[in-house]
Amino acid sequence: MIDSPVICTVDLDKPGRQTGRLQLPRSDNQSGWANTYIPIACIANGSGPTALVMGGNHGDEYEGQVAALNLFRGLQPSEVNGRVIVVPCLSAPASRAGTRLWPSGANFNRSFPGDPGGLPHQQLADFLTRRLFPLADIVIDMHSGGRSALFLPCSHMHVVDDPAQRRAMLGGMLAWNSDFHFLYIDIAGTGLLPVEAEQQGKVVVTTELGGGGSVPARVHRLAGRGLANVLRHFGVVAGDVETRASMGLPDAVILDGRDPACYIPAPESGLFETMVDPGDPVVAGQPVGRIHFIERPDRRPETVVSAQDGVTAAVRAISNTSQGDVVVVVGSPIPGENLG
Ligand code: CA
DSSP states (O other): OOOOOOEESOTTTTEEEEEEEEEEEEEESSSSSSSEEEEEEEEESSSEEEEEEESSSSSTTOOOHHHHHHHHOOOOGGGEEEEEESSSSHHHHHHHHHHHTTSOOOGGGGGOOHHHHHHHHHHHHIIIIIGGGGGOSSEEEEEOOOTTTTEEEEEEEEOOOOOHHHHHHHHHHTTHHHOOEEEEEOOSSSSOOOHHHHHOOOEEEEEOOBTBBBHHHHHHHHHHHHHHHHHHHTTSSSSSOOTTTTTTOOEEEEEESGGGGEEOSSSEEEEESSOOOTTTHHHHHOOOOOOOOOOOTTTTEEEEOOSSSSEEEEOOOOOOTTOOOEEEEEEEEGGGGGOO
């Protein structure tokens, strides 16, 4: 196996609480000899499963970064049966810049399986693929809509082929206890972190915790409470598992987004006016948004319609829109039993 250039300062085999960093070699105009630090923490005790908890795969998705930091600070080894490895912010340079992509232009969630001889983001992806994922039973990758999209705050999943893996992932998704869940497909490229972890057979739990460039307090609470409950659900952290019923809430709604028609693109460039909000029901043929043209006050806006019945799962959060940008995402409610 080719050595990774990434140095991990934490001994992941050691019990107890540790914090340290992953060091990626960096050499740029500001500093010829340098490293980029990606903080990592580990809490280990006993022989239970390992959960790998990650935020900040995309830099401007702060919900998971905050939840991961809160989780680590509040967690003691005595509460852990197994190991919790926390990487609060995978794309630290992008988080600092307030952007989805790294300042280099790299999209970390299109970088897998990575390359030990590649650019820094590819070296980090390779370290996850070959060093961290093999240690993990459960891989938690927390996303949100970031600046560009406003999602129904939810946990979500790929519907993987393996029945046992799929059932375990369904259980983890539901344990987040969000009002909605979403079944997604990859409509914008390959090389995703969750796909690499799924291909290694891991139980992958992912989220879309809101977005739109701000994080309301209720979304921070959902992120923190959901993450803690998922770790209890898998037995990595001690404590009673909460359910929607135990919280006095009705069953969650699972939205099926596996039809490419769920992802409605802008037919032209212009200013997007959404006509629906996340959670709003829609019917086939219903106008869900309009594209306006600032250079053509005389021109009627172009109407965007939904191809199907369902519930609005996400809307574009930046008005300025290019042709082909997804502006509305619709999902169809389905019973969870259909996924068993
Ligand atoms: Ca994301």
